Amino acid sequence: MNRTPIRRPLRPLPCAFYLTAICAPGLALASNAHVENGSELTPLTQAREEQTTTPHAPAAPNSALASRTVDLPSTTVSDTSISGYMTPTSTNTTRTDTPLKEYPASIQVVPNELLKDRGVTRIDQVAETVSGVHAEANYGGNGATFFNIRGFSESNGLRDGFRNYGYYAFRDVQNIDQVEIFKGPAGALYGGIGAIGGYLNTVSKRPEWNDFGEVSGTVGSHDLARSTLDVNRVLNEDLSVRLNASAEHDSTFRDDTRDHSWSFAPAITWDNHEGTSLTLLSDYNHLNRDGFDFGVPAVANYRELSKTRYYGLSRRAYAGIDGDYGKNDTLSETLLFEHSLSDNWKLRLAGQYAYARQRSTQSFPNSTATVGNLLDYSVYSDADESSRQFGTRAELAGEVFTGDIKHQLLIGTDYSVQKISSAGSQISTMTLDLSNPDYLSGLTPAGSLDGHESQGKDYGAYVQDLIELTPTIKLQAALRADRFVNRAKESGGDSAQGQQSTLSPRLGIVWQATDSTSYFADWSLSYSPNVGHSGSNVTYEAEVAEQFEVGLKHELIKDRLDANLAVFSLDRNHILTTDPDDPLLQVLTGKQRSQGVELDITGNITPQWKTTASYTYTVAKVRSDSNYPTGDVLSNAPRHSASLWTAYQLKSVEGLQIGGGVYYEGSREATLPNTFKLSSYVRTDAMASYKVGAWTTQMNVFNVFDRRYYTGGTAATFDYTLMPSPPRTIQLSETYRF
Numbered sequence: 001m002n003r004t005p006i007r008r009p010l011r012p013l014p015c016a017f018y019l020t021a022i023c024a025p026g027l028a029l030a031s032n033a034h035v036e037n038g039s040e041l042t043p044l045t046q047a048r049e050e051q052t053t054t055p056h057a058p059a060a061p062n063s064a065l066a067s068r069t070v071d072l073p074s075t076t077v078s079d080t081s082i083s084g085y086m087t088p089t090s091t092n093t094t095r096t097d098t099p100l101k102e103y104p105a106s107i108q109v110v111p112n113e114l115l116k117d118r119g120v121t122r123i124d125q126v127a128e129t130v131s132g133v134h135a136e137a138n139y140g141g142n143g144a145t146f147f148n149i150r151g152f153s154e155s156n157g158l159r160d161g162f163r164n165y166g167y168y169a170f171r172d173v174q175n176i177d178q179v180e181i182f183k184g185p186a187g188a189l190y191g192g193i194g195a196i197g198g199y200l201n202t203v204s205k206r207p208e209w210n211d212f213g214e215v216s217g218t219v220g221s222h223d224l225a226r227s228t229l230d231v232n233r234v235l236n237e238d239l240s241v242r243l244n245a246s247a248e249h250d251s252t253f254r255d256d257t258r259d260h261s262w263s264f265a266p267a268i269t270w271d272n273h274e275g276t277s278l279t280l281l282s283d284y285n286h287l288n289r290d291g292f293d294f295g296v297p298a299v300a301n302y303r304e305l306s307k308t309r310y311y312g313l314s315r316r317a318y319a320g321i322d323g324d325y326g327k328n329d330t331l332s333e334t335l336l337f338e339h340s341l342s343d344n345w346k347l348r349l350a351g352q353y354a355y356a357r358q359r360s361t362q363s364f365p366n367s368t369a370t371v372g373n374l375l376d377y378s379v380y381s382d383a384d385e386s387s388r389q390f391g392t393r394a395e396l397a398g399e400v401f402t403g404d405i406k407h408q409l410l411i412g413t414d415y416s417v418q419k420i421s422s423a424g425s426q427i428s429t430m431t432l433d434l435s436n437p438d439y440l441s442g443l444t445p446a447g448s449l450d451g452h453e454s455q456g457k458d459y460g461a462y463v464q465d466l467i468e469l470t471p472t473i474k475l476q477a478a479l480r481a482d483r484f485v486n487r488a489k490e491s492g493g494d495s496a497q498g499q500q501s502t503l504s505p506r507l508g509i510v511w512q513a514t515d516s517t518s519y520f521a522d523w524s525l526s527y528s529p530n531v532g533h534s535g536s537n538v539t540y541e542a543e544v545a546e547q548f549e550v551g552l553k554h555e556l557i558k559d560r561l562d563a564n565l566a567v568f569s570l571d572r573n574h575i576l577t578t579d580p581d582d583p584l585l586q587v588l589t590g591k592q593r594s595q596g597v598e599l600d601i602t603g604n605i606t607p608q609w610k611t612t613a614s615y616t617y618t619v620a621k622v623r624s625d626s627n628y629p630t631g632d633v634l635s636n637a638p639r640h641s642a643s644l645w646t647a648y649q650l651k652s653v654e655g656l657q658i659g660g661g662v663y664y665e666g667s668r669e670a671t672l673p674n675t676f677k678l679s680s681y682v683r684t685d686a687m688a689s690y691k692v693g694a695w696t697t698q699m700n701v702f703n704v705f706d707r708r709y710y711t712g713g714t715a716a717t718f719d720y721t722l723m724p725s726p727p728r729t730i731q732l733s734e735t736y737r738f
Helices: 015-027 043-050 063-067 112-117
Strands: 002-009 069-077 107-110 133-135 147-149 152-154 156-159 162-165 176-183 198-204 212-220 224-236 239-250 258-271 276-290 325-340 345-365 374-402 405-422 425-433 444-449 452-470 473-490 493-512 517-528 543-557 561-579 582-606 609-624 640-649 656-665 681-692 695-702 721-724 729-737
Touching (some): 112 640, 147 198, 162 345, 162 374, 374 444, 473 517, 543 582
Parallel strands (some): 156 198
Antiparallel strands (some): 002 069, 107 176, 133 147, 147 152, 176 198, 212 729, 239 258, 276 325, 345 374, 374 405, 425 444, 473 493, 543 561, 561 582, 640 656, 681 695, 695 729
């Protein structure tokens, strides 16, 4: 393995190329589409896949300008193009460079290579290989972020370490570099970001220090046509830019529904290679869909209902009345600054603004109680909902010694504000015959829903210390102070205000028993502000979460294959849930507990054989509540679940890779209170790719054996609906890498 600095002449692309690259995907939807990976592995592209950077040496005066070359980082060039699924750190989530095996928490990283091999095109697919994480039905098919983590439904995630409010924020997966999942509450670090079961952090692609590009097109079942672009250019020795873009059309397998979307994500980095850098990440996404698809009603005989029928106000139901629809626009701007104060200390400043808007007409059942085959629905016409978020933080990260004891310190302060609003809508009612799609009951006006706004602010300060007590024992102590300020507005005026101050501690310990094995334990107490709409002019106290966790991290094959085993107990109090009398409103309810065991194995078995496997055992129940029976199991939280994905590059046929995955999810409660269960299922996926020079052809088959299953959850669909699984689906992609 040779370590050599790479120099490459700077070849800016002509402006016409950028215009063509940006516009072509949208103009050629019918014939273009998406896959990932591919190009002949030149030393430079191989370095891009396998590089490990070292600090830049200052360039000789005027040398770059004179020769039009750029000094790039020292790069490790290996003798094989095989990389893997193992990622040793999670710097975007932990905000430290501490290796995961030395960090006292369960953190899993899904690298971009795994997302590409699996043919991921939707956000609900990104964490299927991770233990304890299950996608939930989203908000009417809007592609937003809803996951069940360690038994709890979560509508808040992270984007580049800042809050990503799930209800309205559609983001295409094209601009995701990797996914980092912090399991359990982490209020000591993130404070008021509303997640109890865990944090799913999608990390944006950022400019790199070598030139590359990738254009990809995908066609598939249900009229899928998708195209993507990823281009990186080094403009000079200090400046690099990157552009990701996508466009997609999909008729879906559901009747009367179609999706059209596009995304555009430019990024620019300035780095003087002497410890100071500035990065701007921009992200624009649009989704337009016919229908606002909640799936099928969550009734006991759900399996007897049509998987493809649209249960809602369809376009052709009533003459002169438009059907359900949804339009989502999401934009975000993220600014990241880092400056080395010394060899041991860094200053980091960051800020993010995000805006998401959803305009829609949507219909969903008023309850899950049918009269014969009839079920009443409410239609909310021309709803206009939005969320605005702004966050900023300043951090110092570095090392100090007290005697012979080393301290890795993280000291910071942050501020965030979130506004959630609705302009109101007109309400009508109708009745559907669940077995007869031609039945028409009439559309009856039923008043209006007033506009409202909820606002939450969080002022926070925190400190985290990873203390090296001995060469094999590390203690982590963290404490965060928050001041939450909540405000509710009705009809343009303040209707209620509330404030609360909290302290969120965290303690953890890691014992490195051998070079390959470490044991960890941690305890944390977190507060998460409840920002919602009660309809009764009140604000809410924060949710409270307390977790105990112990675990084992073991290197099964040195530098190639890792295992992570964790046992946890997580309590949740002051829970904001859907009002059982009105699914558009919310109430504060009781106590819940989730306990379980999680196992993840990730990496390479051999240089050509990549794999990731997981198993989860979870028991999540209601401990006390005014609305739900004590002892009821939380919905969409299976007791047993497991996954296995593997891919193998054949030596006998150069460029050929084959792979597949098996996903098991046990039976789980469909609703809370418990009324019936969703059946267990096993789904099988398969893939094959073939690379010749700069071209890669890849085929992914999802749900190979056409299994029928359903997804529920409380984060977005109020336990009133279930989303049926897509049938067997095929994607064929062609990628050109340059």
